[in-house]
Amino acid sequence: MAVYTEVTDDALAAFLEGYDIGRMVAFRGIAEGVENSNYSLRTTEGDFILTLYERRVDPADLPWFLGLMEHLAAKSLPCPLPVRARDGANLNPLAGRIAAITTFLPGVWPRRPTVAHCGPLGAAMARMHLAGEDYAPTRANALGPQGWPPLLARCGDSGDAVRPGLTGEVRAALDATLAAWPGALPRGHIHADLFPDNVFFLDHAISGLIDFYFAATDLYAYDIAVCLNAWCFEPDFSFNITKSRALLRGYQAVRPLSAAETEALPVLCRGAAIRFLLTRLYDWINTPDDALVTRKDPLDYYWRLRFHLQAGSAADYGV
Amino acid sequence: MAVYTEVTDDALAAFLEGYDIGRMVAFRGIAEGVENSNYSLRTTEGDFILTLYERRVDPADLPWFLGLMEHLAAKSLPCPLPVRARDGANLNPLAGRIAAITTFLPGVWPRRPTVAHCGPLGAAMARMHLAGEDYAPTRANALGPQGWPPLLARCGDSGDAVRPGLTGEVRAALDATLAAWPGALPRGHIHADLFPDNVFFLDHAISGLIDFYFAATDLYAYDIAVCLNAWCFEPDFSFNITKSRALLRGYQAVRPLSAAETEALPVLCRGAAIRFLLTRLYDWINTPDDALVTRKDPLDYYWRLRFHLQAGSAADYGV
Structure with a gap:
């Protein structure tokens, strides 16, 4: 279970207006993960993950985490790339939390590692x-x-x-x-x-x-x-x-x-x-x-x- | 939380071989819903929902439910269309449950109905x-x-x-x-x-x-x-x-x-x-x-x- 914070469709639509990634097409909570709230987000431009950071994450650490992901993705490591809003920010408030949009990565995690x-x-x-x-x-x-x-x-x-x-x-x-x-x-x-x-x-x-x-x-x-x-x-x-x-x-x-x-x-x-x-x-x-x-x-x-x-x-x- | 039954990647790959919908690209548990286990499934052919029916659903009722959905979808009602396996079956065993694949529907449910x-x-x-x-x-x-x-x-x-x-x-x-x-x-x-x-x-x-x-x-x-x-x-x-x-x-x-x-x-x-x-x-x-x-x-x-x-x-x- 990894949806602690409920995001209304209105709040999400307003949030997306700050980004240049098209209009919302689909939006579903993701069951995996235990620390933060994660949603799978489809827009007219593609697929993304929306993460709302919950209490375990110190907001002061978020720029470091997102900077690392951006750095690694720029070097072609297959990690989520934080998407920047029109104003350049990659962290923005949503539903009383700090939230980020990252790119969607294909693949399946191995339930039984071999x-x-x-x-x-x-x-x-x-x-x-x-x-x-x-x-x-x-x-x-x-x-x-x-x-x-x-x-x-x-x-x-x-x-x-x-x-x-x-x-x-x-x-x-x-x-x-x-x-x-x-x-x-x-x-x-x-x-x-x-x-x-x-x-x-x-x-x-x-x-x-x-x-x-x-x-x-x-x-x-x-x-x-x-x-x-x-x-x-x-x-x-x-x-x-x-x-x-x-x-x-x-x-x-x-x-x-x-x-x-x-x-x-x-x-x-x-x-x-x-x-x-x-x-x-x-x-x-x-x-x-x-x-x-x-x-x-x-x-x-x-x-x-x-x-x-x-x-x-x-x-x-x-x- | 709506993932009660864990599906291994191997079991899913084997399951998909019975269908003509391409190879697995992504697979995520969906947090919404309380009765059954739902996964969002992307293949090389498109997007689908995989549902594993849990204990509340009587297996004897499933053909009726899926038949109704197929009937309604054929009349252009926007409901999930059950996907039939190569052998024609729309219900198949997976991870100890009966499972069905249906088409993915775009859209967002209204958190605050107006x-x-x-x-x-x-x-x-x-x-x-x-x-x-x-x-x-x-x-x-x-x-x-x-x-x-x-x-x-x-x-x-x-x-x-x-x-x-x-x-x-x-x-x-x-x-x-x-x-x-x-x-x-x-x-x-x-x-x-x-x-x-x-x-x-x-x-x-x-x-x-x-x-x-x-x-x-x-x-x-x-x-x-x-x-x-x-x-x-x-x-x-x-x-x-x-x-x-x-x-x-x-x-x-x-x-x-x-x-x-x-x-x-x-x-x-x-x-x-x-x-x-x-x-x-x-x-x-x-x-x-x-x-x-x-x-x-x-x-x-x-x-x-x-x-x-x-x-x-x-x-x-x-x-």
């Missing part, structure tokens, strides 16, 4: 990293390592209700992970949330990378670690090294990893698992029972974390 | 009634008058928790309404759920009537009564006679009402209000707190019922 998806994913991520190199503004990663201890603190002992002893286990893993965290790896703009539902495929090739609203300036290899968590585990939480190998090969064919980056993979993967475990745990205890969103099980990432904790080296990821 | 919407709505409804006259198969209206007493019984006294005394008030109104129910009015196929979110407008004209999954064979004037309830009350539940007059004029310009139909409007409106009050009440008490659907307030129709109970004649509806 090995065949992982190679193209790795290559596209590496191209994204390289294409972002000369986008000068930076954005600190609020959900990066510095953000995890306060997030754990805000969860209190509630993890123990989800699984006895969880809080202590996560705290120990977090302490060890932060102590081993690599500081000097190559940095740049990362997507930080490149899950399958944010990657479109068309005819076995990547046709879209979407949802840049967690993007930040952080370690490139951490972006890979997020993807290893998101794409390379089976439904029973077993790690699929064939997928991991394909993802890493795809990436390195475009941007080879340094020895230090490779070596850091296990700890980066632990960090990524902790990040999603913590945000899911926080949402789990803070989402009202009658909310319209499906709460995601934090334990999905506990089981991933357990794999990463026993992984001895990058060889366990197929490098 | 008088300007009501005339075209009435005219389109009348055209629909006339176009359906020679569709021979019939379907009893499970949510028609015969269905209301058992529905009230299944709600028990739970209405009293929503509003003290509600159960008794509704029972009295139901008894009186059924006693006065007109039996001999013109009958045919009615939509029975023609709410604003089932009617698309484009450039001030109706471009789509959708969601025929409550359609049945019943009194034509009852369909009007449903629309008077759905379109002609303001957010504060005051009745807007200007909208009602426009709706009835639009209807009668295409299909004039008999004197008996006109005279029956108040009692038909009471019945329609009771029908939606009861189904909402039933859903209210039977929807788990953690369900993905928004429960609709049954009292919205209590206030409408109160208006209809004091309406003395069709003149109160602007006839």
